[in-house]
Amino acid sequence: MAELINNANEESLRMISAESQSNEYISDEELRPDTLETFIGQPQLKAQMKLFLDAAQLRGVPPDHILLAGPPGLGKTTLSMIVAHELGVPIRVTSGPAIQHAGDLASIVSSLEEGEVLFIDEIHRLPRAAEELLYIAMEDFRVDVMVGKGPGASSIPLTLPRFTVIGATTREGMLPSPLRARFGFTAHLDYYPHSELKKLILRSADVLGIAVEDAAAHELAIRSRGTPRVANRLLRRVRDWGVVHSLGHITPEAVFDCLELYQIDSEGLDRLDIAVLTAMCKQFAGGPVGLNNLAAMVGEEAETVETVSEPYLVREGFLARTPRGRVATSKAWKHLGLVPPNDVTSVF
């Protein structure tokens, strides 16, 4: 019997160490699902997207432009790749910050093929002149190419093939309304429930060749901040833990120990979240406090606090946004092991 168990242990040990070594170079790209069917969660959005793509295919035309809005890491890039894959067309990828001049965008759109998907990540960060060029390109499938310089310069209209822009943004409110109006379909990605993150973790574990206990996948899911990218990152870290500790498979205990080392707590809050809550409660007596003051206190960019930390803290009820600024809730005080002032308990 003992021999049998030993053999079984050796077998599973080989499975995690050898397979994880052979799969060492599986990148995040390879973890992306490439069809709507294998894209986990977001059922409403998937149903809308399916209808939208099926209709375009039945009509035999490229679909309208698509805007994907939502916090980082929820699958906007993945979805845009899926759209191109489902349509069987190539995809060109760029981003708002990568385009410095309108000319950069002009040369991209003028080299697109009929039906091609142009994915523009962080579209809210396009320079103004590029935005204006994009309105025309999206609506009239035309760019005006400037020839010559100074008073003798003239513009020659260049007709473009029909293509589909997919814009992704974490800050939909920053998009000028004329640009927003050019998108025929806007999809909002939501944080994922634990049950879906668990499925995602088990799927990624399969691709990476890691044996993960069901209960361990659940523990990882509840610490993943509702975000697939975080779930995949935590999975890779517990894989390291498994390899270093020669584990045959990932157990809940391995998840607890590994994530404690990485300072990720039982609610999935990381170092930055805890720094934000601590600053709010200790330095600002619970608030209200403005974003810039808060960011300066934790030594981060205001945008990072606003787009990475804050949405999750608000959603989980640790922080509230009021017209006077951010306020720590009684849940935040309790989570830090502090006693909330009376007025916080009564309001939140």
Ligand SMILES: Nc1ncnc2c1ncn2[C@@H]1O[C@H](COP(=O)(O)OP(=O)(O)OP(=O)(O)O)[C@@H](O)[C@H]1O
């Ligand atoms: N619904 C999903 N099912 C399975 N895997 C997913 C899903 N959504 C995202 N992922 C995985 O999570 C990772 C992050 O997703 P992605 O890069 O698409 O996010 P994003 O919203 O574009 O983020 P950002 O705004 O930061 O660019 C990807 O590696 C992908 O494998």
